[in-house]
Amino acid sequence: QQQVKQSPQSLIVQKGGISIINCAYENTAFDYFPWYQQFPGKGPALLIAIRPDVSEKKEGRFTISFNKSAKQFSLHIMDSQPGDSATYFCAASNKGSGNTGKLIFGQGTTLQVKP
Amino acid sequence: DAGVIQSPRHEVTEMGQEVTLRCKPISGHDYLFWYRQTMMRGLELLIYFNNNVPIDDSGMPEDRFSAKMPNASFSTLKIQPSEPRDSAVYFCASSLVWGATNYEQYFGPGTRLTVT
Numbered sequence: 001q002q003q004v005k006q007s008p009q010s011l012i013v014q015k016g017g018i019s020i021i022n023c024a025y026e027n028t029a030f031d032y033f034p035w036y037q038q039f040p041g042k043g044p045a046l047l048i049a050i051r052p053d054v055s056e057k058k059e060g061r062f063t064i065s066f067n068k069s070a071k072q073f074s075l076h077i078m079d080s081q082p083g084d085s086a087t088y089f090c091a092a093s094n095k096g097s098g099n100t101g102k103l104i105f106g107q108g109t110t111l112q113v114k115p
Numbered sequence: 116d117a118g119v120i121q122s123p124r125h126e127v128t129e130m131g132q133e134v135t136l137r138c139k140p141i142s143g144h145d146y147l148f149w150y151r152q153t154m155m156r157g158l159e160l161l162i163y164f165n166n167n168v169p170i171d172d173s174g175m176p177e178d179r180f181s182a183k184m185p186n187a188s189f190s191t192l193k194i195q196p197s198e199p200r201d202s203a204v205y206f207c208a209s210s211l212v213w214g215a216t217n218y219e220q221y222f223g224p225g226t227r228l229t230v231t
Contacts, residue, residue, distance in 0.1 A: 032218055043206050043222030089158060093218050101146050101210050101218035102171070107157045
């Protein structure tokens, strides 16, 4: 119930293409869904986040699509660039559980954008 | 702000030795998290603290692992004795949750531990 399942494990996209990473969850109490981006040798950093009261959030080339009924959310990277090559983690949090801010992370997706 | 600070950045030690990893969270943050990252298991939460008090240590793999937070600006993760399977990158992260509407965690640069 606490798991967040992420796919695919790895992704190769041509420059200018669309990168799509999917996540699914079981716990309907989750109310915060961030995506983290990690470059080699660095710690993960928050990229974009969404709450379940909206179905989509866009920030520049990055968009989160959220489907509450299906308990799924996805990250879309438009016009993918070689600089986007990194590992991406989805995550979820349950504010109701004592408001701990504990994040449940997916397994990660390694994205390679070819020039 | 300097962000989350971790030391050392790299640690190479022999099996059986004690290893201590250090973390300084962002000033004013009330939560501190320790994670371990490996290729096989991804990003695993080991333990987290709230206002210096350990809240959940269910992710700590064995009794060989221990963590402390003696004050709001310092935490340690200790492995004694270390084993080759402990080789991983260990991240510390902090966040400000009280009154927040999101739970952004700020990660440090990590400590790459190699146990030979």
